[in-house]
Amino acid sequence: MTIKVKKRNFLKKKKIKEIKKELGEYGELLQNKKNVEILEAEPDSFILVDGEPYIILIDEKPFPTLKAALANEIHGKKVTVDMGAIRFVSNGADIMSPGIVAADENINPEDIVLIIDETHGKPLAIGISLITGEEMVENDSGKAIETKHYVGDDIWNFEL
Incomplete structure (x- = not known):
């Protein structure tokens, strides 16, 4: 699967505010940024911050990208997996409860x-x-997290 770029425009402050609200605690990725653009692409669009794909819109819902997580110290809800789960996670598998060693207590269903x-x-x-x-x-059994983006997927490998 390849990402096909359609168009690219700067976002208005009102739209940036809406996206920040939807992102919740990950909204800090858009804090005081000068160049915030939307890159309309297939299958998913991106929000570019200073030319870097920091947010992806999956089914019109914004998610931070791993590149944004690596480039910024983000304080969102975190789940820690054991080393045995890494092979599966990096292949895009959903996260199963047995592989989780720690999780923020304030995580609720539907949280990013x-x-x-x-x-x-x-x-x-x-x-x-x-x-x-x-x-x-x-x-000690069952699915805990539906994976939307992982290291090595098309979003990870996307470059402008």
Whole structure:
């Protein structure tokens, strides 16, 4: 799958405000940024911050990209997976409860979460929580997070 660029425009302050609100705690990625553009593309559009793809719009919902997570210290909700889960996560698998060693207690279903590795604390994926943070750690079976973007996918490899 390749990403096909359609058009690119600067965003108005009102639209930036709306996106920041939707992103919740990840809205800080757009804080006081001068060059914020929308890159309309297929299958998903991007929000560019100073020319870098910081936010992706999946089904019209904004998600931070892993490049944004690596370039900025973001303080969103995090889920830590054990080293055995990394192989599956980097292939785009959804996150299963048995692979989770820690999760922020304030995670609720439908929250955007950042999946990090246990050893280095590096971002591996971004997804949507299906259960609470407490349940993620307690459960010993079942799916906990639906992966939306991971290291090595087309979004990760996208360059302008």
